[in-house]
Amino acid sequence: MKNKKSATLEDAVGRIQDGATILVGGFGQPGVPEVLIDGVCDLGRRNLTIVTNNAGTGHSGIARLIEEGCVGKLICSFPWAKESFVFKELYDAGKIDLEIVPQGTLSERIRAGGAGLGGFLTPTALGTDLAEGKPIIESDGREWVLEKALRGDFALIKAYKTDPRGNLIYHLTARNFNPVMAMAADFTIAEVQEDVAIDELDPEVIVTPGVFVDTYFVTGWYEIGKERKAS
Amino acid sequence: MSEQNTNLLTRLQIAARAAQDMEDGWLVNLGIGMPTMIPAYIPKDRDVMFHSENGLIGMGPQPAEGEADQDLISAGKELVTMVPGGAIVHHADSFAVARGGRLNCACLGAFQVVANGDLCNWRLPNQKSGSVGGAMDIAAGSKRVFAMMTHTDRDGGAKIVSERTFPLTAMGVVTRIFTDMAVISITADGLVLDEVAPGLTKDEVQAVTDAPLIMDNVGEIAVAA
Numbered sequence: 001m002k003n004k005k006s007a008t009l010e011d012a013v014g015r016i017q018d019g020a021t022i023l024v025g026g027f028g029q030p031g032v033p034e035v036l037i038d039g040v041c042d043l044g045r046r047n048l049t050i051v052t053n054n055a056g057t058g059h060s061g062i063a064r065l066i067e068e069g070c071v072g073k074l075i076c077s078f079p080w081a082k083e084s085f086v087f088k089e090l091y092d093a094g095k096i097d098l099e100i101v102p103q104g105t106l107s108e109r110i111r112a113g114g115a116g117l118g119g120f121l122t123p124t125a126l127g128t129d130l131a132e133g134k135p136i137i138e139s140d141g142r143e144w145v146l147e148k149a150l151r152g153d154f155a156l157i158k159a160y161k162t163d164p165r166g167n168l169i170y171h172l173t174a175r176n177f178n179p180v181m182a183m184a185a186d187f188t189i190a191e192v193q194e195d196v197a198i199d200e201l202d203p204e205v206i207v208t209p210g211v212f213v214d215t216y217f218v219t220g221w222y223e224i225g226k227e228r229k230a231s
Numbered sequence: 232m233s234e235q236n237t238n239l240l241t242r243l244q245i246a247a248r249a250a251q252d253m254e255d256g257w258l259v260n261l262g263i264g265m266p267t268m269i270p271a272y273i274p275k276d277r278d279v280m281f282h283s284e285n286g287l288i289g290m291g292p293q294p295a296e297g298e299a300d301q302d303l304i305s306a307g308k309e310l311v312t313m314v315p316g317g318a319i320v321h322h323a324d325s326f327a328v329a330r331g332g333r334l335n336c337a338c339l340g341a342f343q344v345v346a347n348g349d350l351c352n353w354r355l356p357n358q359k360s361g362s363v364g365g366a367m368d369i370a371a372g373s374k375r376v377f378a379m380m381t382h383t384d385r386d387g388g389a390k391i392v393s394e395r396t397f398p399l400t401a402m403g404v405v406t407r408i409f410t411d412m413a414v415i416s417i418t419a420d421g422l423v424l425d426e427v428a429p430g431l432t433k434d435e436v437q438a439v440t441d442a443p444l445i446m447d448n449v450g451e452i453a454v455a456a
Contacts, residue, residue, distance in 0.1 A: 027285040027322070028308040032303065053322075063288040080362040100360060103284060103367030104326030111323040123330065123371045128399045129354070130363065172319060173285045174302040208322070224301050 012038040012217040023152035024052040025178035033158040047072040055087035075101035113151035114183025155185035166213030238430035239411040252366035268393035284365040289317020330372035337373035346442035351397035370401035382410035408417035
């Protein structure tokens with residue numbers, strides 16, 4: 001049986017190239033794969049399109065990736081927050097593009113991408129600025145916004161435990177976008193707090209089956225949101 | 232005029248009034264700001280569950296010292312707890328709860344509410360961009376939307392209007408408005424003034440509301456001591 005474990009951080013993220021579209025888990029700080037992001041920063045990749053809910057907090061995680069000039073475009077739902085000052089500075093300087101997507105539409109576009117669908121019809125944003133330019137479809141006597149699926153070349157996700165096949169379970173609200181993003185990328189990389197033997201996870205509670213996970217890197221527990229810039 | 236008016240309700244008093252409308256058995260989503268003050272005022276004999284968009288069904292209060300978990304936060308990114316019988320779901324399922332009609336009520340802040348129920352709360356007219364978060368999905372999907380806000384803006388201008396001037400969040404969704412002056416229901420017949428704050432008259436409320444109010448049966452907001 002193939003073990004999906006990457007021995008080093010570089011083994012885990014090394015195949016990511018300049019210009020890639022990357023789905024990155026997290027809502028606020030929980031669930032953000034900070035160690036994998038540090039790995040991408042260390043590679044010095046450029047012009048990445050990052051799909052994630054927030055625009056980074058402080059100087060760690062997504063904020064570090066933005067601050068180090070790796071990101072050309074951000075697709076997110078909540079860009080303007082006081083903790084996302086790094087993003088604001090680069091956006092105001094014209095160094096990063098932004099696409100705002102309603103949060104439920106963002107998660108469903110990603111879910112659709114993972115489920116082999118081309119898109120879906122939603123009541124969200126009907127009549128608003130954020131539906132401008134999108135097809136409006138009439139069905140069942142009402143109007144809907146047509147939203148397209150969204151996939152990544154890569155997904156960087158964070159989970160609590162894995163087994164050697166990459167079956168994942170999560171921890172509390174660190175789950176957030178991670179399970180849907182794991183499904184929607186050509187190559188999914190998980191960072192996990194702990195890896196366990198093949199029969200230790202109850203099949204009934206596995207959230208992400210290993211079929212959606214290409215490799216994982218074990219980080220151990222760490223305090224989220226701490227600057228580790230000099231890694 | 233309004234900053235001189237000592238009869239205006241405080242933010243806590245508005246939240247306390249809105250809490251009285253939360254019915255036994257409801258699942259409720261709370262927006263950031265004033266709505267997060269609601270749970271403390273829910274009558275103790277009612278079982279009301281709170282949904283947080285980041286995948287939390289059964290959100291509890293802030294943790295006691297030493298009991299926080301860095302992975303358990305609210306939509307406002309505050310550390311929280313879970314109540315017994317709560318559940319964690321991923322983001323797509325969390326928004327299936329919202330759009331799929333499982334929220335009995337969403338209590339949201341608002342910049343402007345239109346007499347037809349249009350909600351405006353995600354972006355100011357002079358901003359080129361805003362942080363939409365889950366506002367559009369939750370407002371579009373919830374069975375009821377309660378808007379909570381001051382009755383007027385800082386300059387005394389009406390925030391309840393006949394014609395929308397702010398960027399739209401969701402069309403025709405607001406069912407009730409709780410302000411520092413009044414409780415107003417949005418009905419097929421129009422805006423119904425249900426209650427006014429103690430010490431205020433219905434005419435004073437109408438004077439700062441830019442849409443006609445139906446004032447046939449107006450009570451007084453019960454303010455807890």
